[in-house]
Amino acid sequence: ARITLRQLLDHAAEHGYGVPAFNINNMEQALAIMEAAAATDAPVILQASRGARAYANDIMLKHMMDAVTEIHPQIPVCVHLDHGNEPGTCMTAIQSGFTSVMMDGSLKEDGKTPGDWAYNVGVTRTVADMAHLGGISVEGELGVLGSLETGMGDQEDGHGAEGKLSHDQLLTNPDEAVKFVAETKVDALAIAMGTSHGAYKFTRKPDGKVLAMNIIEEIHRKLPNTHLVMHGSSSVPQELQDIINAYGGKMKPTWGVPVEEIQRGIKNGVRKINIDTDNRMALTGQIRKVLSEDPSEFDPRKYLKPAMAAMTKLCKQRFEEFGTVGHA
Ligand code: G3H
Ligand code: 13P
Ligand code: NA
Ligand code: ZN
Numbered sequence: 001a002r003i004t005l006r007q008l009l010d011h012a013a014e015h016g017y018g019v020p021a022f023n024i025n026n027m028e029q030a031l032a033i034m035e036a037a038a039a040t041d042a043p044v045i046l047q048a049s050r051g052a053r054a055y056a057n058d059i060m061l062k063h064m065m066d067a068v069t070e071i072h073p074q075i076p077v078c079v080h081l082d083h084g085n086e087p088g089t090c091m092t093a094i095q096s097g098f099t100s101v102m103m104d105g106s107l108k109e110d111g112k113t114p115g116d117w118a119y120n121v122g123v124t125r126t127v128a129d130m131a132h133l134g135g136i137s138v139e140g141e142l143g144v145l146g147s148l149e150t151g152m153g154d155q156e157d158g159h160g161a162e163g164k165l166s167h168d169q170l171l172t173n174p175d176e177a178v179k180f181v182a183e184t185k186v187d188a189l190a191i192a193m194g195t196s197h198g199a200y201k202f203t204r205k206p207d208g209k210v211l212a213m214n215i216i217e218e219i220h221r222k223l224p225n226t227h228l229v230m231h232g233s234s235s236v237p238q239e240l241q242d243i244i245n246a247y248g249g250k251m252k253p254t255w256g257v258p259v260e261e262i263q264r265g266i267k268n269g270v271r272k273i274n275i276d277t278d279n280r281m282a283l284t285g286q287i288r289k290v291l292s293e294d295p296s297e298f299d300p301r302k303y304l305k306p307a308m309a310a311m312t313k314l315c316k317q318r319f320e321e322f323g324t325v326g327h328a
Helices: 005-015 026-042 051-054 057-069 085-095 119-134 173-184 213-222 237-246 260-264 279-293 300-319
Strands: 019-023 044-048 077-084 100-103 137-142 190-191 227-230 270-275
Touching: 005 077, 005 137, 005 190, 005 227, 005 270, 019 026, 019 077, 019 300, 026 044, 026 057, 026 300, 044 051, 044 057, 044 213, 044 227, 051 057, 051 077, 057 077, 077 085, 077 237, 085 100, 085 119, 100 119, 119 137, 119 173, 137 173, 173 190, 173 213, 190 213, 213 227, 213 260, 227 260, 237 279, 260 270, 260 300, 270 279
Parallel strands: 019 044, 019 270, 044 077, 077 100, 100 137, 137 190, 190 227, 227 270
Antiparallel strands: none
């Protein structure tokens, strides 16, 4: 059944679990995630970015979301817009059947320039006021995602802040978070504490200097009733890097967010955990493997089927690790 983010995260908070928000762009990803949700009896957030909407077409996405919900009627599914860049983008998503939208005012409409306080509060409040009239949930973001190691934003994978950022921008200020939630009325708050999008988050296993989980604890103390969101939460597993590189890939050595850090977040108010990169890697590893083991193969089902299986395995693992299992 379709469910809003607010309904889902209220339940998660009451029962102390986290919900992965997996990005989808195509049928294979949607089917693979739902297979994992059904196998573990877990509610799920399917999210589509602006890039996904452009890639798959809003009408196709709408029907895919409806189709997987119909295939698995027992699973609560929240359909969420990831990183809306302006109120209009959020409104067209709602028209397409999304039950939740992110208005990411941490960056301006161009997706590169950090948004200032008045801008961020203004656009986020505008979206919340409109969305709430229709019973739709809203996620906002305070703080800019980027690396505390280098001070660089996410530009590497095509979106995120351009140029060097200060620690003030890269770490959400807990007192400002309290004000932001009060002024915008968001249902969930994404915060910045050292994660970034894509595969290249950390150059070694992250410690507290580059992954500031203490910020989450502090924000949760001041905002115990606000659902927190962690972006850039792929763990970038070594075994997935190894599969890709064993079959002709060229990923540089890298570290993601350790699952135990996410679990620490879940104990401190983190309810929505955004994951895209890990699933991209799971798919790509198997596609590379099949095609390099049998270069004569050209039936897409031959490589997409194992690719989906690898993605389902990863999603199941996250449902288990985040405590989502059994809460459908
Ligand atoms: O925000 C990051 C997500 O991984 C979506 O990425 O904009 O390339 O679809 P995308
Ligand atoms: P990853 O790139 O770490 O998977 O993060 C995805 C994300 O935050 C989508 O909004
Ligand atoms: Na989002
Ligand atoms: Zn994100």
